[in-house]
Amino acid sequence: MSDKTAQPDGASADNGSGDGAVAPEVKRRSIWTRLYHGETNFDFVGRRKVWFILSLVAVLIGLGALLTRGLNLGIDFEGGVVWEVPAGDASVADARNAIDEFGLASATIQELQGDEGTELRIEAEPVSASTSDQVTDALAQVTGSSADDVSLTSVGPSWGREISDKAIRALVVFLVLVTIYIALRFELKMAVPTLVALIHDVLITIGVYAVTQLEVTPATVIAVLTILGYSIYDGIVVFDKVDENTRLVSSTGGLSYGGMVNVSLNQALMRSLNTTITALLPVTSLLVVGSWIMGAVVLQEFAIALLIGLFSGAYSSLFIASPLLAWLKEREPRYRDIKRRVDARGGEAEVVAAAVMAGTTTVGSGPARPPASSGAAARSSPGDTRVVTPGGRAIPPRPRKKTKRSR
Secondary structure (H helix, E strand, O other): OOOOOOOOEEEEEOOOOOOOEEEEEEOOOOOHHHHHOOOOOOOOOOOOOHHHHHHHHHHHHHHHHHHHOOOOEOOHHOOEEEEEEEEEOHHHHHHHHHHHHHOOOOEEEEEEEEEEEHHHHHHEEEOHHHHHHHHHHHHHHHOOOOOHHOOOEEOOOHHHHHHHHHHHHHHHHHHHHHHHHHHOOOHHHHHHHHHHHHHHHHHHHHHHHHHHEEEHHHHHHHHHHHHHOEEEHHHHHHHHHHHHHHHHOEEOOOOOHHHHHHHHHHHHHEEEHHHHHHHHHHHHHHHHHHHHHHOOOOHHHHHHHHHHHHHHHHHHHHHHHHHHHHHHOOHHHHHHHHHHHHHHHHOOOHHHHHHHHOOOOOOOOOOOOOOOOOOOOOOOOOOOOOOEOOOOEEOOOOOOOOOOOOO
């Protein structure tokens, strides 16, 4: 009879060392678990050319559509006439047949669900007063309503130009204030990637509207300005982590500035995703419930632009602004020399992994978590935040500032 006994769960057989020791089975943690604990090791900075090329292609497609097709500007920008009338038993096709004889074949007709039932909304280019009255009578007749039930709104093109001018002025003031704030809070070189990310988000949003020919309304302009605020917030979250981790940049510790940015991005990744998901939930509710179910067209115009901008803002803060910051900083003599020495020693992939797993971001934050892999160990004592790399090099913590005791 064999004298072998069953191994308990989570343990393996003899490890082959001859001492009969039983090695515990190491279970690989899922990507979601590592993402939740901030222990991912995605190479954001090393693949920056890929992200830059993808964004450049998307922007060029949008600009091409903008130059060839233009934007589908709403009536508030181009001017025109809007009729709204209770639909009754009439359909969109009935309303179009009724106005075609007045030369309004290109008019936009929509069915709107309101508190008093279904309404028809007809938008057309400017017409004379007599033609406007004839269209009103025709719509009243086809829907079975009286002429008094047909609402008529006339908008001049000057209104749209005024909205555009104010939006551009607001955008310029916003960009200037953002540049000043980031330069004072962090440094000027962090303001440059932020502005590039903002321009990226605006161009992507405009490009999507040019490609899909979605109507551009004042609500769209408001949404674009809102997008800029969100993009700034998401970028500040990442840059704050980068600024906190700058102390890790050291040739003796094996981390270049780009490696430190990689550490910061992986540590802030879950927070950035949570911020994006939290913002997307109410916007999606606006689009689905407010627009598609309740028929509020204004909410649809606002929500679609927000959705596009939220996705673009989350992407640009992780894949555009931060890698661009690393590229700019590593052109400085100090960080360029550190990068050269780190590359000469064979790179920093293991050091980045160890720093991410240890979670060393704040001095005195307590003992660091050991990494799951045996190739990169992080040793710590209470209050110590050093990362020890496979070669035995330690990334020192930032020294505490001496403070004078009050007497």
